[in-house]
Amino acid sequence: MPSTLPETELHNPQTTKTPLDPHLKALENEAIHIFREVAAEFDKPVMLYSVGKDSSVLLHLARKAFYPGRVPFPLLHVNTGWKFSEMIAFRNDIVKKYDLDFIEHINPRGAAENVTPFTHGSALFTDIMKTEGLRQALDAGGFDAAFGGARRDEEASRAKERIYSFRTPEHRWDPRAQRPELWNIYNGMIRKGESVRAFPLSNWTEVDIWRYIQVEEIPLVPLYYAKERPYIERDGMMILAEDPRLELLPGETVKHGSIRFRTLGDFPLTGAIPSVATNLEEVIAELEIATVSERQGRAIDRDQSGSMEKKKREGYF
Amino acid sequence: MTVSAIAQAAAEASTGSVTAFPAVDAARVPRDTRPLRLITCGSVDDGKSTLIGRLLWDTKAVKEDQAATLRRDSGKQNDLGLPDFALLLDGLQAEREQGITIDVAYRYFATDKRSFIVADTPGHEQYTRNMATGASTADLAVLLVDARTGLLEQTRRHATIATLMGIKQFVLAVNKFDLTGYDRARFDQISHEFKELALSLGVRQITAIPMSALKGENVVYDGKESMPWYDGPTLVEVLELATVRSAQTVGFRLPVQRVSRPGESFRGYQGTVAGGSVKPGDSVVILPSGMVANVTKIVTFDLVRNAAVAGDAITLVLDRQVDVSRGDMIVSLESQPQTGLAFDAQLVALQSDGIQPGKRYWLKSGSRRQRVTVQPSSLLDLKSGKWNHHTDGLSMNAIGKVHLAFDEQAVFDAYEQNRTTGAFILIDPDTNNTVAGGMITGKRSSLSGIHTEDSRVILSLPADLADQLMATELFASRREEADIRRVNAGKAAEVLDGIDG
Numbered sequence: 083m084p085s086t087l088p089e090t091e092l093h094n095p096q097t098t099k100t101p102l103d104p105h106l107k108a109l110e111n112e113a114i115h116i117f118r119e120v121a122a123e124f125d126k127p128v129m130l131y132s133v134g135k136d137s138s139v140l141l142h143l144a145r146k147a148f149y150p151g152r153v154p155f156p157l158l159h160v161n162t163g164w165k166f167s168e169m170i171a172f173r174n175d176i177v178k179k180y181d182l183d184f185i186e187h188i189n190p191r192g193a194a195e196n197v198t199p200f201t202h203g204s205a206l207f208t209d210i211m212k213t214e215g216l217r218q219a220l221d222a223g224g225f226d227a228a229f230g231g232a233r234r235d236e237e238a239s240r241a242k243e244r245i246y247s248f249r250t251p252e253h254r255w256d257p258r259a260q261r262p263e264l265w266n267i268y269n270g271m272i273r274k275g276e277s278v279r280a281f282p283l284s285n286w287t288e289v290d291i292w293r294y295i296q297v298e299e300i301p302l303v304p305l306y307y308a309k310e311r312p313y314i315e316r317d318g319m320m321i322l323a324e325d326p327r328l329e330l331l332p333g334e335t336v337k338h339g340s341i342r343f344r345t346l347g348d349f350p351l352t353g354a355i356p357s358v359a360t361n362l363e364e365v366i367a368e369l370e371i372a373t374v375s376e377r378q379g380r381a382i383d384r385d386q387s388g389s390m391e392k393k394k395r396e397g398y399f
Numbered sequence: 400m401t402v403s404a405i406a407q408a409a410a411e412a413s414t415g416s417v418t419a420f421p422a423v424d425a426a427r428v429p430r431d432t433r434p435l436r437l438i439t440c441g442s443v444d445d446g447k448s449t450l451i452g453r454l455l456w457d458t459k460a461v462k463e464d465q466a467a468t469l470r471r472d473s474g475k476q477n478d479l480g481l482p483d484f485a486l487l488l489d490g491l492q493a494e495r496e497q498g499i500t501i502d503v504a505y506r507y508f509a510t511d512k513r514s515f516i517v518a519d520t521p522g523h524e525q526y527t528r529n530m531a532t533g534a535s536t537a538d539l540a541v542l543l544v545d546a547r548t549g550l551l552e553q554t555r556r557h558a559t560i561a562t563l564m565g566i567k568q569f570v571l572a573v574n575k576f577d578l579t580g581y582d583r584a585r586f587d588q589i590s591h592e593f594k595e596l597a598l599s600l601g602v603r604q605i606t607a608i609p610m611s612a613l614k615g616e617n618v619v620y621d622g623k624e625s626m627p628w629y630d631g632p633t634l635v636e637v638l639e640l641a642t643v644r645s646a647q648t649v650g651f652r653l654p655v656q657r658v659s660r661p662g663e664s665f666r667g668y669q670g671t672v673a674g675g676s677v678k679p680g681d682s683v684v685i686l687p688s689g690m691v692a693n694v695t696k697i698v699t700f701d702l703v704r705n706a707a708v709a710g711d712a713i714t715l716v717l718d719r720q721v722d723v724s725r726g727d728m729i730v731s732l733e734s735q736p737q738t739g740l741a742f743d744a745q746l747v748a749l750q751s752d753g754i755q756p757g758k759r760y761w762l763k764s765g766s767r768r769q770r771v772t773v774q775p776s777s778l779l780d781l782k783s784g785k786w787n788h789h790t791d792g793l794s795m796n797a798i799g800k801v802h803l804a805f806d807e808q809a810v811f812d813a814y815e816q817n818r819t820t821g822a823f824i825l826i827d828p829d830t831n832n833t834v835a836g837g838m839i840t841g842k843r844s845s846l847s848g849i850h851t852e853d854s855r856v857i858l859s860l861p862a863d864l865a866d867q868l869m870a871t872e873l874f875a876s877r878r879e880e881a882d883i884r885r886v887n888a889g890k891a892a893e894v895l896d897g898i899d900g
């Protein structure tokens with residue numbers, strides 16, 4: 083008998099879960115297929131893990147894809163040093179709980195040249211700490227494939243991206259010369275130094291992500307749920323006011339209110355929304371009537387139309 | 400006002416706004432099926448991106464901040480004071496600068512009846528590869544025609560590629576109808592012309608709709624005001640009723656992506672079921688080796704399952720130690736795919752270097768990658784719809800029939816039978832680029848009864864079958880390649896058995 087693992091060991095304890103509907107099941111199947119394909123075809127994959135809801139779903143799918151084995155690649159968190167503190171605490175818990183290989187990278191220029199979102203502005207800060215930081219980490223690890231949790235419904239240039247997104251040795255994306263990608267047959271052939279960004283969540287929408295989190299009971303950073311929190315209003319965004327590095331400008335006062343985040347990143351660049359949704363059902367209910375997109379809360383995406391494409395050409399994931 | 404009061408007010412404001420179209424409740428969309436996948440295709444500037452943009456707009460898939468950006472970016476592009484809906488799709492800088500679509504955009508929307516994944520493909524011939532990318536996974540094609548110009552060669556190319564790739568449902572959108580003064584005769588004329596083309600392609604499910612994508616007539620809302628004579632469905636009504644590609648009814652197929660060996664005691668074969676179904680106890684064959692085993696378990700993260708069907712990503716455990724590796728296919732014992740060194744296929748050449756006869760390419764199908772040489776045998780003439788004898792290379796965007804010759808055993812179903820195990824891509828080993836998409840039509844046999852002499856194939860068939868075959872179009876285009884010999888029924892039965900096996 084080659085399979086002597088007792089039946090009970092193969093059972094996940096949470097079998098009382100509601101089964102996935104065919105829509106989510108199809109998305110899950112596709113994502114697992116992509117994970118397995120990349121893991122089998124590339125020498126050294128890595129998974130970009132940003133601690134947000136999409137990353138949480140991505141990690142869950144990776145665990146499913148390789149079960150009963152371990153996730154066969156490390157997670158990489160490109161930190162900027164300006165994440166919400168709850169994100170870091172949550173991240174450390176998850177890495178321990180699921181026995182994951184984990185790499186954290188912070189661009190040393192951040193500390194050396196004192197690069198902050200306040201002194202350098204959101205665009206330059208993101209460029210240095212995220213894009214450049216990511217390039218450094220990928221080069222240092224010699225990774226030839228990097229999983230990302232990007233979705234095509236997030237932004238117009240994302241909507242154009244392949245599931246296997248080819249990158250030059252300089253990590254550049256050339257949107258005008260993408261390889262055709264037919265059926266679910268992915269072309270993973272690359273030369274040394276080139277790499278591929280793989281996006282298992284390409285076809286998921288924001289609603290799909292939330293519903294999947296609900297059915298699969300995936301743990302999330304509590305910032306996604308509404309709570310009384312201190313905040314200030316700046317440039318039309320509600321910025322969480324709990325980090326001592328946030329200095330109040332003249333006229334700004336700390337307010338308190340029930341707020342939550344639709345997307346998580348660097349706290350000075352990520353806006354909250356007023357909300358009373360303290361659990362998943364309520365978050366989904368609010369989402370149904372939302373009249374603005376989730377990207378609205380992100381300073382870096384609001385700069386101009388086409389700013390995402392520009393960042394991606396330079397190596398942003 | 401407190402924050403929660405703001406939230407409440409915002410919620411009221413958005414639900415309170417009266418719209419003619421029922422506000423879509425994205426999370427409550429029935430999810431008893433997977434989403435319908437569709438493409439828009441057709442010639443340059445016929446209004447594909449505008450149509451999808453309008454569809455997103457009218458189904459309320461465009462959020463306020465996105466609408467504001469759209470209005471800001473639109474400028475004055477039409478006299479109607481309407482936004483340039485195509486900008487919702489043409490998201491690349493180069494596309495915006497040139498006002499054309501270069502690469503396929505995937506968008507997601509829902510009505511209260513179902514959800515959709517739409518791929519907006521480029522009309523430019525130069526970017527046919529990106530149209531093919533979109534078509535390969537679609538259930539339905541919306542083919543646009545500019546009512547003023549009618550069917551063009553590019554319209555025919557797209558209709559043909561879509562059909563080759565297995566799309567059986569078409570909507571013919573006779574667009575920019577507002578610019579023809581809503582001329583009914585023009586609509587009838589174009590629909591008629593298309594129905595002839597569709598028939599020659601073997602397409603039966605066609606709905607023709609007169610449309611103004613820009614003004615949103617017969618897209619989500621009807622166009623009764625301008626076209627009182629049209630009493631057919633709107634585009635959305637057709638899409639809501641369309642069928643998703645049926646799960647294949649053929650035998651069980653599992654292309655093995657990887658072998659999972661987390662410890663000495665466990666060995667599982669991971670992959671996505673590409674056809675049929677499987678349950679513990681089933682006898683399976685591993686191809687190409689031909690070894691037989693029985694399924695003991697279907698493992699997934701959630702539970703040990705008692706069955707898996709086409710589309711499921713699973714881990715299969717077998718009852719004995721057999722040699723299985725990535726690229727192999729685990730299939731049902733009763734209904735097996737074809738295994739061999741030579742196959743026939745149709746393919747679309749996607750890159751500027753075209754496809755060179757005799758060159759060795761990489762072929763990838765499922766999880767298997769192997770060396771292949773390609774020999775073209777005929778080329779499709781888009782104008783006449785005829786296959787012409789052609790043994791030279793295939794140039795970019797050409798659609799051809801080819802013979803594939805492998806170094807090692809290959810395993811396929813015909814694409815007609817299975818859209819996963821019958822599909823492949825060709826990769827140029829010099830550039831690593833994907834240079835063709837292909838569909839297997841069948842195995843090239845060298846079994847008894849079919850002899851290759853000077854590359855002419857001799858078929859020995861019973862007299863009535865031989866006559867039938869000679870009357871077919873397929874044979875007409877390949878008359879120079881085959882000799883048909885009439886034999887008696889007994890001898891023919893032996894031969895046919897050999898072919899079936």
Ligand SMILES: Nc1nc2c(ncn2[C@@H]2O[C@H](COP(=O)(O)OP(=O)(O)OP(=O)(O)O)[C@@H](O)[C@H]2O)c(=O)[nH]1
Nearest residue numbers: 443444445446447448449499500522575611612613
């Ligand atoms: N009057 C009128 N103009 C239209 C209609 N549909 C599209 N247009 C205009 O036709 C032009 C081309 O539209 P697009 O949607 O970009 O065409 P396309 O088919 O996507 O073009 P490619 O993707 O580059 O092949 C734009 O200026 C549109 O505003 C229509 O129904 N009526």
Ligand SMILES: [Mg+2]
Nearest residue numbers: 447448499500
């Ligand atoms: Mg277009």
